Amino acid sequence: MSYFLEQVLNGLSYGLVLSLIAAGFAIVFTSTGVLNFAHGSIVLLGAYLVAVLHEGIGFWPAVLVGLAGAALVGVAINAVLVRNLADKGPDTAAILMLGVDIVLLTELTRRIGNQVLTLGAPWGASVVRLGDISLPTGRVLAAGVTVVAFAGLWYLFSRTDLGVGMRAAAADGPTASLMGIRLSRTAATGWALAGVLAAVAGVFLTSFPAPGVAPTVALSALAAIPAWVLGGFDSVPGAVVGGLVIGLTSALVTGYEAQLEPFLGTGFGEVAPYVVMIVVLLVRPSGLLGSKEAVRV
Amino acid sequence: MSDLPKKLAGAVLLLIALALPFVLTDFWLQTGLFVMATAIGAVGLTLLVGVAGQLSLGHAAFAAIGAYVYAWTSGEATGSVAGLGLPPVLGLLLAALAAAGVGAAFSPVAGRLRGIYLGLATLGLVFVVRHLVVNLEDWTGGFVGRSVQPFAVGGFSFSNRDPDYLAIAGVEFEGLHRLWYLFLALAVAAIWLAANIRNGRTGRAWANVRDSETAAAAMGIGVAGAKRSAFVVSSGYAGLTGAMLALAYGRVAPDVFSLTASIDFLVMIVLGGLGSVAGAVVGAVFVTSLPLVLAQYSSSLPFLAAPGSGGLEASTASRIVYGLAIIAVLVFVRGGLAGLARRRLTPSAAPSPTRTPVDDGQPATVNPPRSKETTR
Numbered sequence: 001m002s003y004f005l006e007q008v009l010n011g012l013s014y015g016l017v018l019s020l021i022a023a024g025f026a027i028v029f030t031s032t033g034v035l036n037f038a039h040g041s042i043v044l045l046g047a048y049l050v051a052v053l054h055e056g057i058g059f060w061p062a063v064l065v066g067l068a069g070a071a072l073v074g075v076a077i078n079a080v081l082v083r084n085l086a087d088k089g090p091d092t093a094a095i096l097m098l099g100v101d102i103v104l105l106t107e108l109t110r111r112i113g114n115q116v117l118t119l120g121a122p123w124g125a126s127v128v129r130l131g132d133i134s135l136p137t138g139r140v141l142a143a144g145v146t147v148v149a150f151a152g153l154w155y156l157f158s159r160t161d162l163g164v165g166m167r168a169a170a171a172d173g174p175t176a177s178l179m180g181i182r183l184s185r186t187a188a189t190g191w192a193l194a195g196v197l198a199a200v201a202g203v204f205l206t207s208f209p210a211p212g213v214a215p216t217v218a219l220s221a222l223a224a225i226p227a228w229v230l231g232g233f234d235s236v237p238g239a240v241v242g243g244l245v246i247g248l249t250s251a252l253v254t255g256y257e258a259q260l261e262p263f264l265g266t267g268f269g270e271v272a273p274y275v276v277m278i279v280v281l282l283v284r285p286s287g288l289l290g291s292k293e294a295v296r297v
Numbered sequence: 298m299s300d301l302p303k304k305l306a307g308a309v310l311l312l313i314a315l316a317l318p319f320v321l322t323d324f325w326l327q328t329g330l331f332v333m334a335t336a337i338g339a340v341g342l343t344l345l346v347g348v349a350g351q352l353s354l355g356h357a358a359f360a361a362i363g364a365y366v367y368a369w370t371s372g373e374a375t376g377s378v379a380g381l382g383l384p385p386v387l388g389l390l391l392a393a394l395a396a397a398g399v400g401a402a403f404s405p406v407a408g409r410l411r412g413i414y415l416g417l418a419t420l421g422l423v424f425v426v427r428h429l430v431v432n433l434e435d436w437t438g439g440f441v442g443r444s445v446q447p448f449a450v451g452g453f454s455f456s457n458r459d460p461d462y463l464a465i466a467g468v469e470f471e472g473l474h475r476l477w478y479l480f481l482a483l484a485v486a487a488i489w490l491a492a493n494i495r496n497g498r499t500g501r502a503w504a505n506v507r508d509s510e511t512a513a514a515a516m517g518i519g520v521a522g523a524k525r526s527a528f529v530v531s532s533g534y535a536g537l538t539g540a541m542l543a544l545a546y547g548r549v550a551p552d553v554f555s556l557t558a559s560i561d562f563l564v565m566i567v568l569g570g571l572g573s574v575a576g577a578v579v580g581a582v583f584v585t586s587l588p589l590v591l592a593q594y595s596s597s598l599p600f601l602a603a604p605g606s607g608g609l610e611a612s613t614a615s616r617i618v619y620g621l622a623i624i625a626v627l628v629f630v631r632g633g634l635a636g637l638a639r640r641r642l643t644p645s646a647a648p649s650p651t652r653t654p655v656d657d658g659q660p661a662t663v664n665p666p667r668s669k670e671t672t673r
Contacts (some may be wrong), residue, residue, distance in 0.1 A: 014299030016433070017318060019319065035413045035417070036360075037414070038384065059483045068543045076394065081624060081628060084626055084628050086627060086629060086630055086631040086632075087627075087631055087632065090349050090412060090413050091346070091412055091413060091571075092567070092627055094352065094413050094416065095563055095564075095567045095623065095627065096623065096624060096627045096628075098560055098563065098564070099564070099620050099621075099622075099627065100616075100620070100622045100624060101620075102560070102616055102619065102622035102623070103616075103621060104422075105616055105622070106613055106616040106617050106620065109613075110609075110613050111612075135320060176565055212344075222420075225417060225420060226421070229418070233414070250420030265428065265429075265431070265432030266432065267428065267429075267431065270423050270424065270428070271425055271427075271428040274420070274421030274422075274425060275421065275425060277416060277417075277418070277421050278406065278422075278425075281406055281414075281418050282405055282406060282411065285409050285410055285414070
């Protein structure tokens with residue numbers, strides 16, 4: 001029983017980290033209509049900056065630089081590339097981001113090479129014990145930080161002019177623009193927010209129990225895509241729900257792999273999120289909490 | 298523009314392609330085989346993405362299905378892997394049909410989702426198929442893969458044997474030369490078919506669905522059916538590509554059909570210009586040959602370092618070059634290389650950005666208004 005509880009708690013905390021990334025996908029998508037395939041590389045970039053800088057300037061300043069760096073890169077991608085696309089449209093923007101991802105990821109992979117960089121997180125490999133359940137401190141901290149981050153997002157989107165403006169711009173860009181909302185500013189804010197969330201997720205994805213910063217982190221950040229799709233393309237609360245579902249699924253499938261192996265084969269944990277995503281899309285094409293698309297004629 | 302210059306150019310290119318095996322070295326022949334195989338997949342994908350407006354990231358999954366179905370149906374059963382030992386021609390046909398069939402099985406999703414939503418759903422297919430390939434070891438050989446039976450028609454084998462020695466005009470025709478003509482025939486047939494589909498009733502229906510589902514439905518086009526058929530056709534093309542890749546490698550292994558391969562197909566059609574069949578072929582030439590050529594000549598290129606020496610390696614350089622190529626084409630060139638060529642060749646039409654959406658098979662520049670979808 002305690003093994004089961006441990007897997008559930010592990011899955012929930014991992015799911016919360018995924019939901020940070022998934023929320024980044026959702027925010028960029030609603031604020032600029034771009035499917036950000038480079039998001040995984042931005043997660044890696046944030047973690048990479050922390051790993052490189054922590055010895056020189058200390059861990060916490062390095063985290064600040066990592067957050068700022070990831071946010072800046074996102075804003076720059078939007079301002080320089082996305083807004084200057086020759087054929088504007090969601091499909092070409094998505095493919096553009098694939099190109100950005102290839103360049104970013106190749107360069108980061110070249111810099112990291114075969115090594116696994118350590119993050120230098122002060123919580124190290126310590127473990128929190130609750131009765132006979134033990135959880136890595138990093139995971140507990142991740143859950144706490146994520147809850148705070150989502151509380152902040154809720155405040156931003158419901159209580160501040162900027163956040164309400166972003167929602168208005170997402171709902172109807174031209175009308176929002178006529179009401180005096182600067183679309184370039186809401187778009188830049190969206191990309192910056194997504195970058196910050198990605199860097200936070202990057203820090204937690206690369207500290208204990210994960211070995212450290214390696215190029216595969218960008219790929220594991222892709223596991224947030226099912227979480228995002230599951231929750232609904234344009235919904236931040238959906239991203240949280242999706243993240244938790246995917247986190248639980250992969251933790252339980254991986255935790256009970258020995259029992260599941262005869263039917264599902266080895267390594268099903270990596271595939272399970274995508275299977276869940278396809279099944280949900282079959283039943284609800286717009287995700288669990290996403291708004292249905294309406295077409296004006 | 299009349300069709301004559303286009304047809305002349307096609308005929309000249311075909312003659313050149315027919316003559317190339319007489320002069321090329323083995324490395325370039327091998328590269329050519331990969332280019333022709335991936336060109337077919339790119340043409341199929343451009344029908345789906347460029348003409349029907351549906352994004353797919355699952356092309357590698359269908360290529361994998363084609364490759365493994367060919368290897369399984371045409372291969373002999375051995376101690377480690379199963380095989381049906383069917384004639385290779387039948388195997389090739391079954392490979393394309395199986396991939397199309399799986400595409401059809403995915404149609405409840407493919408018919409309902411639009412554009413990038415479908416792209417995300419198909420992303421899952423790559424991982425699911427890879428999982429199956431790794432786990433169904435009795436058919437696929439697992440991680441290490443399995444070897445592939447060479448193609449043969451009526452006792453004539455497209456390999457170095459049977460007949461052991463064959464020479465035309467003093468040039469010995471080995472497996473690579475023979476496969477070249479097989480692939481060329483397949484590529485020409487696939488391109489011809491794709492061009493006809495695009496310009497015919499089906500292609501026009503797809504383009505109409507791409508430009509506006511509502512308008513298409515109002516004109517009597519079954520929207521879900523059109524999206525489904527585009528997906529099935531494109532899957533079949535991918536299956537053929539997979540089988541051809543298996544033949545060109547002589548082996549199939551799961552790593553060939555990763556997510557990267559799916560992205561490569563997308564890059565080909567974007568560089569070439571979405572919806573353009575010729576553009577897809579040009580894109581395939583660039584994307585497929587760039588890493589091979591850079592790797593082959595890395596020792597003689599001054600800015601490249603040997604693998605493992607810590608400098609800029611050929612594989613890294615080629616990935617960065619083509620990442621930048623995608624960005625440059627999307628930001629600076631409207632309609633990809635095909636759009637560029639069209640504007641160069643027909644200067645009178647060049648300055649005007651307004652085009653009739655359906656008649657040239659290219660995506661319309663103006664998107665219909667949709668709520669929940671703002672582009673800026």
